[in-house]
Amino acid sequence: MEIKLTDIEFVANEEIKNLSSIKNTGTIYGVYYPKGEQELLFIYNFLSINNIKFIVVGKGTNILFSSQINNFFVISLKKMPKKVKKYKNHLIVASSLSIAEAFQYCYKNNLSCFEKLSTVPGSIGGAIMLNAGCFGADIFDNLVSVKILQDGKIKNIKKEKITYEYRKTNLRGLILSSTFLVTKKNRFDLIKTASNCINERIAKQPKGYSLGSIFKNPTGFSAGELIDKCGLKGTQKNDAKISEKHANFIINEGNASYDDIKYLIDLAHEKVKEKFGIDLELEIKIYP
Ligand SMILES: Cc1cc2nc3c(=O)[nH]c(=O)nc-3n(C[C@H](O)[C@H](O)[C@H](O)COP(=O)(O)OP(=O)(O)OC[C@H]3O[C@@H](n4cnc5c(N)ncnc54)[C@H](O)[C@@H]3O)c2cc1C
Structure with missing residues (x-):
């Protein structure tokens, strides 16, 4: 069946809090919610061909959106x-x-693959795009290949053909699906590993609306420790706050705006540069 633009669910002036895990105030000009691969490909190609500015959002756990920018669209993979x-x-x-x-799927089927990464709150597509990782594992460890839409063509790209490093890949386009290598493992061992990771996270990282780590760790340093040594833990700008528990996290305590969050990001960046001469690099993405 031929897809038409009007077939695809569209929300104008969608609230950012529905798209980004830091849930800042403000709205996005227009958001498409495709419900299947055909709809997704249609809208992705439509916006690309017409040179309309847009991005794809998985779970939005690494994206800070600035408020209402005219003619900026999002394709959300939520549905x-x-x-x-x-x-x-x-x-x-x-x-x-x-x-x-x-x-969860692997757990039910006694398969080892994602147990260490299970506490990263993102989607598989977003995790691959950014080479997400934690507790000594990253998403590329067991990745075999990705099915991706690039330049209007669907391709299968093997891991060996992808350049990836700490929280960075050279991938561009739309990741549709991916293939991972799995090995048999008893589910009790799987849950033990996952639980240890959860406990470590609870001990070290704050609760609340955030984007996880704001900055990448510079080689040999922890971004959180550098920010902490600048005395910035607990610094607040309206409802945005540098976490008391982990200085590389900014928490939205209610109605933080993009400007509030960006103020704290810039402050941390500036103070670390001033004190240590280190130019912290953002781990999160800021759009548009
Ligand atoms: C509490 C918390 C803890 C976190 N801990 C970690 C951690 O331990 N390790 C870590 O690495 N990260 C961590 N993160 C960050 C985040 O969860 C990861 O980067 C995650 O992989 C992002 O996935 P996502 O679906 O949310 O991506 P999004 O935020 O939706 O998107 C991120 C980027 O990927 C692109 N993208 C998303 N999906 C696709 C797709 N299908 N095709 C093409 N491009 C796509 C987007 O356009 C954007 O540029 C944490 C975040 C939070 C909130």
């Missing part, structure tokens, strides 16, 4: 089907699936 399929020792996972959901 895409959460498909996962096992084939021999491979798992084929839709981009929209959260890492936690992929882990």
